[in-house]
Amino acid sequence: MSNAQIDTFKLPVMLTALRLPSFQKHWQEIAEQADKEAWPAARFLAVLAEYEMAERETRRIQRHFNESKLLGGKTLATYQFEAVPSLPKAHIEALAGGDWIERGGNLIAIGNSGTGKTHILCAIGHALIEAGYRVLYSRTGDLVQKLQIARQELALENALAKLDKFDLIILDDITYAHKDQAETSVLFELIARRYEYKSIAIAANQPFSAWDQIFPDKAMTIAAIDRLVHHATILEMNAESFRRRAASDNQKAYANAPATTSVKSKPEEITDQDTTK
Template identity: 35%
Template sequence: MSALEIARTQYRALRLNAIGHNLVDLVARAEAGELSYLDFAHLLAEHELAERASTRIERHRRASGLPTGKYLEGFDYRHQTTISKRQVNTLLDFSFIDNRENIIFIGPPGVGKTHLAIGIGHKAVASGYKVLFRTALDLVEDLELAEMKGELKKRINQLAKFDLLVIDELGYLPMTPQARFNLFQLVNTLYEYRSIILTTNKGFADWGAFFHHDNVAIPIIDRIIHHSNVFMLGGESYRLRQKMPE
């Protein structure tokens, strides 16, 4: 076994797999650039760190549940005059996540709420944050199942491990009293601890009717809108416009 093969085996044994896998190319780059020993050491460390970061981001992307195909690069701001590209771009430093703030997109169906929420979620994953996407229906069913098993607190604590929870389409379907209680428990746990992106077709004035009682709606609204960025979206439905003849 050559010295290079021995070194590759040793790096892998140390779990420096990126260096071990690419050592031949890294040595060649060092020789071609006539790197000093210290510069070569930096090259190895930078390569390993970059590969680990890439692997971690890909793992977070798979775990996020974010649908593919809805990226900010594909959002058509020409037809959504109630929010600008500049406004969205100001969110992409992700200070709202670092500051445990929320984003709320309110508007009728088809105006781009989900697209924006998913697109921001993808950008957050690429920046190293742990993100989870769930429709409100899926989330409610998830929490109800956990509650039936006596594991509601455990499941909420698992959800709280994500830096950002994207909840899509709240308000489209009615909720049972137990579902409302479970959702309140989740929001209460995340309050000032994690961030939420929420899309809804219900203005806050309609939440009392949706939750069937202001005693439930008001505490949820209070915790969601405190430290939040609220965007009221309007305009013509994207989906309807795509079906209209030119």
């Protein structure tokens, strides 16, 4: 093709057709720099390609964050590792790398309420998305309800197939969900389908010995736990509740406040019913 045949005025249209938005956004600025510094054509093209790849990755990460439904603000940087001595930061950072995802492994965080189980699983989920994995967060009860509706509409296989696209599904509050036999069945099908194939992360306030409240059928309880723990990393997270400790600190601050200090309201006391994830 001769230079006479190339119409540079058509370049924006061609770049749009080729779906190269970063090329279109930056080419004029980079071209001016290239002309000024006498770059070879290969360097000019390489710089534009780097812009395109970097901005594509940014868009991918944002798109996957949006679809993940992960809770915002719950990252490794905001987790109080010093409050849970049984949870080494280095171990969690290694899990955030995702090697266990490649093996179809699972992750189970077990401990009393308020120790940040949801936080740590969401933080790992955020890191995994940045590493290129696809993650979905859901309360166990919400996801089970959706699968049960799909079964009633004879669309359960299609619903499960859509979940297959996620490398990791985070099931929160699994021991809070008391299910009937039909709902228990779809939860077990999800666990069985992903066994040694795709990963599941679970936050549970109760030890495995109490999981008969989730799966009322004893044989199904054993089978579900067996599949979950076979290739699992188990995080024991028993410590003082973050929220209870924060409330206690607030109450002490109120009690120690000078009489002249204006305090709008006394902090409410935390009861055993209060929980923090």
